[in-house]
Amino acid sequence: MSDKGRITIRDVAAATGHAVSTVSNALAGKRHVNEETRQQVKEAAERLGYRPSVVARSLRMKLSSTIGVLVPDVSNPAIPEFIRGIDDIAVREGCTILLCNTDELVERQVSQMHTLLDRQVDGMILISQHCDTPEVRKLLDGKTPFVLIQRRSARFRDDYIGSDNLQGMRDSVNYLYELGHRRIALVTGPATSSTAQERLEAFEASIAELDCDGDPDLVYRGDYTVEAGYEAMHYFASMQKRPTAVIASNDVCALGVQDAASELGISIPADMSLLGCDDIDLARLRRINLSTLRLPKREMGAAAAELLMRRIHSKRPPTPREVIIPTKLVLRESCAPPADGPNAKRPAERRPLVSPD
Amino acid sequence: MSDKGRITIRDVAAATGHAVSTVSNALAGKRHVNEETRQQVKEAAERLGYRPSVVARSLRMKLSSTIGVLVPDVSNPAIPEFIRGIDDIAVREGCTILLCNTDELVERQVSQMHTLLDRQVDGMILISQHCDTPEVRKLLDGKTPFVLIQRRSARFRDDYIGSDNLQGMRDSVNYLYELGHRRIALVTGPATSSTAQERLEAFEASIAELDCDGDPDLVYRGDYTVEAGYEAMHYFASMQKRPTAVIASNDVCALGVQDAASELGISIPADMSLLGCDDIDLARLRRINLSTLRLPKREMGAAAAELLMRRIHSKRPPTPREVIIPTKLVLRESCAPPADGPNAKRPAERRPLVSPD
DNA sequence: CGTTTTTCGAAAAACGTTTTCTGAGGCGGG
DNA sequence: CCCGCCTCAGAAAACGTTTTTCGAAAAACG
Structure with missing residues (x-):
């Protein structure tokens, strides 16, 4: 037995009177070894509390x-x-x-x-x-x-x-469009993120396909942070002609948008709709209640x-x-028809939490 | 040079004409080695792109x-x-x-x-x-x-x-007490968590020291989850004599309390105060705005x-x-004097975000 | 000048595995 | 009866380092 700390394969070899190679094979089961000796070895290994060294194995293998x-x-x-x-x-x-x-x-x-x-x-x-x-x-x-x-x-x-950023963004835009929104803004992620970039492109494409306001000022370049969302919202709020809905490229920055909205006294969704992306765990809280595009992370x-x-x-x-x-729209309560839109009378109706596939 | 994949210490030894031990010493700088050869070795290692194998080193050392x-x-x-x-x-x-x-x-x-x-x-x-x-x-x-x-x-x-769970909980209770609360509830963490246990004990001790309502029914046994907070709030709301303030043993379950409160139409902090613990990042959001005990995680x-x-x-x-x-109370807007308490007239005054040490 | 120390490098052992190589014995087939 | 094949297991090599041991040359010392 070893008094120097670790119990090695030699120890169990010694204990059973077999060679180390035999012990190795018996335990790993790579090469055929007599059932009787295999049992002996296993028993001894168990008894001694032998645990193979992963680093030695790594070096070899x-x-x-x-x-x-x-x-x-x-x-x-x-x-x-x-x-x-x-x-x-x-x-x-x-x-x-x-x-x-x-x-x-x-x-x-x-x-x-x-x-x-x-x-x-x-x-x-x-x-x-x-x-x-x-x-x-x-x-x-x-x-x-x-x-x-x-x-x-x-x-x-x-x-x-x-x-699927293309489909996801298309779903998002369409959803807002059908609610009656025509002036939809976007807070992007950093240009170096391929996903953020794809989402931006899909956004622009979707907007172009519908009779929406293609005002390039409606795109705010963010970086996925709460602060970016916060600043974006301040920017949107300062516009001559405000957007009626905002899509945030991720939930974290949607939280920033929400934050700024509260501060500015802009009510979501009454005054402005907000749609996130990712569906982070906290989006479902009643105080947040963010409609978002679910990513099965x-x-x-x-x-x-x-x-x-x-x-x-x-x-x-x-x-x-x-x-x-694929992503799924998860509808909560941050989106509603715009005040002056075609569907203005109806409030945001309660829908099932997860949209049907 | 090695055509078998990895560049080893032997490769740089061969390249410089020195022994591997010399290379090792030159690179590690453990034993003294002639400055000239050290430079040679370093240069060769650099040139060959030699990177020592951590697993070999681990095995040896x-x-x-x-x-x-x-x-x-x-x-x-x-x-x-x-x-x-x-x-x-x-x-x-x-x-x-x-x-x-x-x-x-x-x-x-x-x-x-x-x-x-x-x-x-x-x-x-x-x-x-x-x-x-x-x-x-x-x-x-x-x-x-x-x-x-x-x-x-x-x-x-x-x-x-x-x-410092003792001091932290004491601070929390005292703060609520000074706001005028006398019926303070607690949502605990799991009994197996020492921190949760300490917080519970500190809570009971603090309550006992002040002339607060020591009703044991005011302690709800939770498990640190959103759901636990949610259920706790339903439980508290159903009480004959509701608590005027709730302390949650961690922020996550405070979120559940908030959630249930929104659902039940109980306004925080107007109808009930809420104090969390941990100060998770999202607690600072305006929509959450949770006063809490900050843990410098x-x-x-x-x-x-x-x-x-x-x-x-x-x-x-x-x-x-x-x-x-030590922990610090971070005062946001989830706490206020109770409606029927001694300080009822004043709304929750705005304090600096972080309490002075 | 002879002896001891110091400096520097090379050789070899060790770390704990897996795997390859080797060999002993048993058994069936020609 | 001999040959070859199979089954089993031991010996040894290898993985890539660090560290110990050893030796030679140079330096220091009296």
Whole structure:
């Protein structure tokens, strides 16, 4: 037995009088080993409380049962659910996740990716705006598989799990249009986010298709923060001709819009409608009550992890796969017909919480 | 050079014509090595893009530069900030964090702790209710240092970072008392949480000291969820003699209280005051506007990580250290004098957002 | 000048696994 | 009866580091 701390495979080998290779095989079950000795070994391992060293195994097998997860900031409300989804699959597969915050800083991201690679992660999942930076690409080129979530590269084709931003934004605009809105504003996310960009384009396209006011001043460039939403609302409120509805590119900044509206005495939805995007957990609270486009974040995280696992286990580098997850409008009470619109008489009618597929 | 993938220390040894041990020493700077050869080695390493294998190093040094973080659920709003604080220190120290969700299930926690130990983490930080379970204790007994956050063991003395629940609850009760409230209710957290328990005891003590209504029915046993708050409020509303103020043991359940209040047409703070605990990020939103007891979560995470690092680097097992972080009342607009109380005439006056120390 | 110390590098051991190589024995087929 | 094949298990190599040991040359010392 070992008095030097860890109980190793040699200890159980010694205990059973077998060779270490036999013990290894008996426990892993790779090579055939006599049933009797296998039992002996298992029993001894159990009795001694033997636990194989994952790091020794990693060194030998070049597989660490670890996946790296790179996010902008775990304290951002939209992020943790993705992580949770990833973790669900990871534990199922016997993996553990190594978490890194980048704060959307390229240098930090590069350095974090290095430490992940140095640790020989089996794969990586990235939520990041910087997928095109040459420095980042250089690290991605290697043989470590990776999957992108929500932010896609413009120049490269990668494994990617994203939301159907086109359809989602179209649904949003149409919904507001049918309520009677003709002057609809948008608060965008940062230009470096592919999802934000897609949402912007879809917005402009949808507006153009309908007889809506295409005033470019109705687009406010934000950055997904509460503060951006807050400032956007102040901006909209100051306009000569205010929008009657605002779409926020994510819920967090919709909260900022709400905040400013309260401060300005603008009632939502009586004076102005508001539609978010993501469906963060708190959107459902009565005090928030935000109609929004639901993104199944946990499922997306899980999907990313599933895909990554496939990549890790399959030998041949396959063609990149892009999974686009549909979104659903979740109608709460932040939207209503505009005061001067065609449907003005009716208040926002109560609808089922989740729109039918 | 290596055509088999990784560039190893042998490659740079070969490139410079030196021995691997020399390269190792030159790079790590542990042992003295001639300045000229050191430069040669560094230059070659740089040129070849050599990156040392962390797992090989871990195996040899029995230090993985990795710390395990065990939390109930990363999607719980209070959790990510702790993690972020931990990560702040971790990256500074060249460590990476291995994240595990336990869902507060003992079996999951035990299994996760095993995988952390198997991976030879240098230390662990735990936010968990199950610190007294024998199975858990057995794993903690080993030589891997650990630090507890927010949930402490009743039977053991461990390194612990917690909040000053006694003072915090006393401040809360006193504040409501001074507003004129005499019938104050409490929604507790789960009995298995030491912090929840401390808050409960402090509540009862504070109430007893003042001439408040000590009605035991004013304590509702919750479990830190929105739903618990929701049900608690329904319960309070149904009482013959309603409380005029409610203290929620954490913000998440305060949100549930708010929710139910809106639904029941009970106005906060006009009809009832509400005081939360934690100060989650969203509490500051105008729509929520929750007065609450601020817990510096990021700082607490950082403090835990700092302490853990000290434990990791110091040889001698020192006496356990308990750090109790003071809390601050953050006054927003969910509290006001009771309608029939001594101060009834005044509305909730606007105070500075953060109370003076 | 002889001896001891110091400086510098190389060689080799160790960390704990998995895997490859080797060999012993049993058994069936020609 | 010999050959080859199969089953089983032991010995040893390998994974990529750090650290210990060792040795040679240079420097210091009396």
